[in-house]
Amino acid sequence: KQEVTQIPAALSVPEGENLVLNCSFTDSAIYNLQWFRQDPGKGLTSLLLIQSSQREQTSGRLNASLDKSSGRSTLYIAASQPGDSATYLCAVGHLLGYSTLTFGKGTMLLVSP
Amino acid sequence: NAGVTQTPKFQVLKTGQSMTLQCAQDMNHEYMSWYRQDPGMGLRLIHYSVGAGITDQGEVPNGYNVSRSTTEDFPLRLLSAAPSQTSVYFCASSSDSQAEKNIQYFGAGTRLSVL
Numbered sequence: 248k249q250e251v252t253q254i255p256a257a258l259s260v261p262e263g264e265n266l267v268l269n270c271s272f273t274d275s276a277i278y279n280l281q282w283f284r285q286d287p288g289k290g291l292t293s294l295l296l297i298q299s300s301q302r303e304q305t306s307g308r309l310n311a312s313l314d315k316s317s318g319r320s321t322l323y324i325a326a327s328q329p330g331d332s333a334t335y336l337c338a339v340g341h342l343l344g345y346s347t348l349t350f351g352k353g354t355m356l357l358v359s360p
Numbered sequence: 361n362a363g364v365t366q367t368p369k370f371q372v373l374k375t376g377q378s379m380t381l382q383c384a385q386d387m388n389h390e391y392m393s394w395y396r397q398d399p400g401m402g403l404r405l406i407h408y409s410v411g412a413g414i415t416d417q418g419e420v421p422n423g424y425n426v427s428r429s430t431t432e433d434f435p436l437r438l439l440s441a442a443p444s445q446t447s448v449y450f451c452a453s454s455s456d457s458q459a460e461k462n463i464q465y466f467g468a469g470t471r472l473s474v475l
Binding site for chain 1: 395450464
């Protein structure tokens with residue numbers, strides 16, 4: 248059974264810092280990996296999706312990497328802003344799972360002004 | 361473009377009552393899924409569908425039924441609500457087309473309390 252772990256569970260940083268969120272998974276036979284953002288009381292917003300054949304994806308100040316062989320992904324946020332405060336979820340797509348996901352428990356990020 | 365729409369946003373039930381959580385998407389996606397989110401547990405898959413008429417169970421299917429009569433709609437039914445089903449429910453859809461690349465789109469969620 249696939250298990251997804253996110254470290255740290257919570258992170259507090261001052262505005263302007265660069266930061267890294269970590270995600271690890273136990274089964275390397277994945278279809279893709281997706282990072283989401285969730286604001287309190289809200290739904291999930293897709294940030295980046297990395298296909299299993301890719302090593303990284305970038306969108307603005309966000310960069311996600313994938314090392315399938317070691318079962319790891321990182322989400323790098325450059326020059327953090329208070330508006331980045333949210334919970335970040337890592338989710339792994341199953342190779343034969345018809346678009347279903349296994350989620351980590353998330354990292355709660357607080358960026359203070 | 362509405363995306364994935366879930367109704368209702370909030371619901372309070374008494375133990376033993378039944379209800380249907382609605383989910384609709386307007387993106388012509390083949391795949392639809394239901395997840396529940398509980399504190400400290402993350403999101404867990406309840407049921408999913410790969411197309412109209414085809415559904416399958418996820419990690420936590422007990423107490424829930426689904427059907428998919430159209431591409432657009434994927435309702436989740438609670439036949440006899442229990443307090444353990446108090447949770448936030450999310451519906452998601454995706455397409456495996458070359459353009460969409462299986463990006464998952466989520467609804468805003470339904471917050472359910474069972475007393």
